[in-house]
Amino acid sequence: MSTAVRLDATSLDRFLRVLADAREVFAPVAATDGRVEFARVRGGEGVDSSRMLTGLSPKGLFFPEAEVLFRYDRGGILPVESPGGPIAVWGMRGCDARGLALLDRVFGSAFQKPGDERFEDPYWKSRYDRATIFGTVCPAPLSTCFCNWFGGSPSSTAGIDVQATDLGEAWLLSPVTAKGAELLMTVDDLLSPATARDVEASREIALRAQSALPPPPSLEGLEDLLTGVFHEPAWEGIAAPCVQCGACTFSCPTCHCFDIQDEDRNGRGRRIRAWDSCMFGIFTREASGHNPRALSTQRVRQRVMHKYSYFPGNYGEMLCTGCGRCVSVCPVGFDIRNVLLELVSGAEGEGR
Amino acid sequence: MTIGSELRDTARRLLSEGTVELVIGWRRGSRPTAAVPAFVTDPEEAGSLVFDGTCGTNPAVYFTRDRRQYSGRKVGVAVKGCDARAVLQLVMENQVVRDDVVLIGVACPGVLDRRRVALAACGREILELEDRGAEVMLRGAGFETVVRREDVLSDSCRGCPHPDPGSVDLLLGTPRREAASGEERERRVREFEALPPAGRWEATLREYGKCIRCYACRNVCPACYCETCFVDQNDPRWIGGTCEPTDTLIFHLIRNLHVAGRCVECGACARACPTGVDLLLLHRKVAVEVLERFREEAGMDAGARPIMASFREDERQEFIMG
């Protein structure tokens, strides 16, 4: 892979403006009420590269809260045109980039039918495939971060095309993929070669962040262990405080459940898909009124099982990157880490 | 003796005596800025209960979740002033049997707003919080600061009309907070009303533009318990599921009207919102209107009829009579 380069901190604005001339650029932007969220930018103004985590994950850039699947009128279906054009995302954390890579596995062919084009989601693919992702190394984890539980780290490169480290007076940009290297070449008049000291400094930052993370618990065989405790009464107590909203689901970088609805006005309209959550009471309620997951205990269990047992059983990876948003956003303080530890120790206690 | 230790003793006693089989209260969670709901069935576990300004959820919500799973069981519940009114409102609406509930009132100093607390720490992560009454101590990696409670108080509590829980079975702590003046309660409502229509529309769009339709507000609210919420109905489909302004605003406006006269302005909705939408403003506006028009407030008298379900001939009817 080509060598790392250096971007002066004062040149970030120009860098983003040059990128924005040729593509859609997204970056974390600070709002007046203290929130930082990914938004489209034309330059560096308002960009906050230092906030550890945006409120919502960047999955909304490629899998929006609501999107039109097609329009129709009395003549029939009118497919939507995908706008095309390259995309760049600045300032993504490793956990979020890994989350997008996981979603790409879901929205790509179904795992049961690898390579079967019919199971590719064209709405996701058409956007994600044209994106170049800049991932920023985390300088210090939050108390809610647990990326290292599932193979992540503050300097993880999964799902990232260019890794960026904030050295203070400059950014170190290391291409991770050919796509990333190509993008850097288009702006290379803004860049200078990185010095050995730059590279060393970036390594120190990554190491320091890594060692600040508490060591992960042993979760060997978690997916089978959870299957083993599926019928345990412990789930009732675990689910008790949950009020079944979608705050965790919607802020999570890997949750992807969606609803499909038609919106009609006198014979013309559109079919949309919108974020949905397995936590909602009516998620699995059938037209007859029968609901296989009528109780909140069953739904809380479904969320945990899907992310930490079913998905890894099918895809070989956890459907969680330990970003910790669910922990900080939950109105009732549900902490998935404690839940997993409780279930694991319960299973071990029973000698399973 | 702090309210927290009184609460622990009370819960321990009620459970060991068999007066209740469950106490719903709060305990410390992973985040120092927000206590989390606790469900204690074993007197030995009563030691986990706490009470301070981080206890911002409304425990009355658990009486209307999951087909009223606690109905028929004797349950003790720790309630702030607003929470107690919420339970009484549910009694009025036949969702809770008053005799099945032991209301453990706690004299509430006002709930802290997590976002204001975060701003007070200048965005640095808070690892410890100590509620010292008039002041709040915040500590994190490499910093410690003390802020005034009034600077980080939730809006709901700044204008709180009934801080002391009424009609409770027990009252812990010394009620020492005065109800906010009507002026204080209405201040932000009047400020908003003073904006010109275009300004109000712009502010509304901007605020509700943050909404992601996660329904945390609806789901933490004790008053929202419809089997099928209007947003989820398909036949007819009242509103769309997108975050487009029309869809989002209609959701919030209709929810506001559905809880009119039933909302106790606890602010749990605003605190639950992951994107910080200022939900309380409209709820307070409606509560103030209800008080003006009907001279009543939600959850004040368990024996009364719900405000919007009753009619008195002497009510203001200027919109009919002109």
Added chain:
Amino acid sequence: MSNAYLPLPMRVARIAAEDPARSLRTFDLVFEDPADRDAFRYLPGQFCEMSVLGRGESPFGIASSPTEEGFLRFTVNRTGSVTAEIHDLREGDRVGLRGPLGNWYPVDLFRGGDVVIIGGGFAFTTLRSLLVYLLAHREDYRTITVVYGARNPGLLLYKEELEAWAGLGDPGLRLHLTIDRPADGWVGTTGFVPGVTKGLAPSPDGAHAVVCGPPVMIKFTLPVLAGLGFPDDRIFTSLERRMKCGIGKCGRCNIGPRYVCIDGPVFSMAELRENPEPV
């Protein structure tokens, strides 16, 4: 890039009411585009998502067999807003169709042996597809036993065809219809499907069973089959869950780690017993 979310345009060619109350209607659909028709290959057990644009989509098992050319048959039970709209359709109206979706009854596994088909109520739709398919490949299968029951005679689907099959004079095709309780004009068997199956006692040797019906029927039929000696990996059923995308993306229709829309709707009992989530 193909787009599995776009429905194919279809026209309603024929509508038949199955029951006197008209809560069950059978629709024959034809493809508007011959290229779509030629590309559509399916096997018994699969389903499609039928769209009424503006109202929504609903999944239905394909009741026709791939051996019946030129049309796709679906029987729709009127239960919700989409099915109500479908029931209001007339011949010539246009609908959308996405499919074929899901997996199918393992007809290759069944080859050379007996097949026992047990159905209840309006769950007989994909069983019709299976039966017609087996009959069209008659020499590949030995004895075909069909037990089909409904609450009352009016609720039996495909009554004319049931008569026709009974009248085929095929000694290896045993058709047993039953209704729950005696009814005027009914001279056939009375009794619940599990009991009737037990009485018939089909042999498990080299046989596979397919059971589709209301949960209570399945619940009581499975022990009967087990008692007769059918092992779990030779008993199949077709399951339902609320569905949206039909292609394993929206996360709604899973039973444990299996998605009803891709890993199913056809499952063997052996697979279901391995599944932590109850059906």
